[in-house]
Amino acid sequence: MRRENKTFLLARKRILGWFGADVVHIGILIILAGGIISGAGGFRKNLTFSEGDIRGLPKADFKVRLDKFETEYYPNGSVKDWKSTLTVLEKEEPILSKVIEVNHPLSYKGFVFYQSSYGWNWTNTSVEIWVRKRKDPSFLRKTEMKVGQRVNLEGENIHISVLHFIPDFIINDRNEVTSRSLQPNNPAAFIEGCKGDEKIISGWIFSKFPDFARIHSEKETDLSFELKNFKAGQFSVIQAAKDPGVNFIWIGCGFLMLGLALAFYWPSREIKVILEESQGKTEVIAGGIASKSREALQSEFEEIMTSLRRLR
Structure with a gap:
């Protein structure tokens, strides 16, 4: 931009870095919204199944049946794993079956079924x-x-x-x-x-x-x-959970990580230069600002100043 005998130059680098803090705050708000949604519409409930038992869930148009339950043991007798074969039923018709175990749940229509524990029917x-x-x-x-x-x-x-x-x-x-x-x-x-x-x-x-x-x-x-x-006879304890806000929470976490990455690893830099012509000479006034890594900005600033001096 030029005004009378002055020329104003503005150079910006890594502009997105300026918005890192804003993206972090947006992520936090989304996470809070997801937590509110989960608290209002979500639930967790432990269901006890013997083989052949069928259980329904609140606000669900399907039922779950336990077809088989088995416990695996280590040689010393301690429990190694629990495995439950679950079948989802809609209108008494099987829709899908899956063997669930610890950290390998069954997901269906927003409900998640986790292998929680086991016991004996004494x-x-x-x-x-x-x-x-x-x-x-x-x-x-x-x-x-x-x-x-x-x-x-x-x-x-x-x-x-x-x-x-x-x-x-x-x-x-x-x-x-x-x-x-x-x-x-x-x-x-x-x-x-x-x-x-x-x-x-x-x-x-x-x-x-x-x-x-x-x-x-x-x-x-x-x-x-x-x-x-x-x-x-052993019974299986299945934890049924519905968390309608979990997707918002994951999206919020994504914004949070993106914002932190921009703020810490993509710092923005800005250099302003004023060129003033007077009596056949050009006076240069320059300054710079950086959100982080000011040493890197100083090095880059000196290179630019050196290049401008060579233009005389």
């Missing part, structure tokens, strides 16, 4: 009990039954039943039998033996501590009982 436990005679080492009877079931002992006029099963046996401060957890850390079964309608034995037997059995005999008996094995 209310329908099946136990294996070995019956021996103290005075006859060759005597052994193996019997399997479910909790609440009565089984006749082969060769003996006795029937036995399991009334209770506790996965992690403990006696609390009120002297009550309860389970410390749902994990099978100290499995115990309360058994009862009857001859006809007459009870002859009752008490707790322990899987991991067979010698710690607490059997009360109403009548003298030579029988001993061991809890050898137990089986319970």
Whole structure:
């Protein structure tokens, strides 16, 4: 631009760097908006499935069925992975199936299904009990039954039943039998033996501590009982989540990262030069400004000034 005997020059470099802070603020606002949308319309809910169970969800026009659940273990017995085969149903018709595991969820119509946890259905436990005679080492009877079931002992006029099963046996401060957890850390079964309608034995037997059995005999008996094995159906815990604001949050994060990149790695620079002609000479007045890296601007500024001096 020229006015009278003065010429004004303006040079700008990396102009987008000026807008880095603005882009960061826009990103923050978008993230906040996404959080508000998620808080108003989103939810998270844990669903417990046994194999074959079908569950519905609020505000969903479909249902989910658990076809299969399996737990993988390391050689030392610790859990390695849980895998659930889920099928999405619409109007009772299967739409898609997927095996989900930790960090590999199923997504459908804005809903996401995560593998969260697992457990055992102890209310329908099946136990294996070995019956021996103290005075006859060759005597052994193996019997399997479910909790609440009565089984006749082969060769003996006795029937036995399991009334209770506790996965992690403990006696609390009120002297009550309860389970410390749902994990099978100290499995115990309360058994009862009857001859006809007459009870002859009752008490707790322990899987991991067979010698710690607490059997009360109403009548003298030579029988001993061991809890050898137990089986319970596992259930899968699936976390269902709907987060309608998640896309806004990701977009906001994108703006935030872009703004930070512009502000820190693309700093803008500006140089202003005034050329004033007087008495056949040209006087040069120049200055520069940079949002960052002023040393780099100084080096570039000196190169430009050197070039202008050569034009004399």
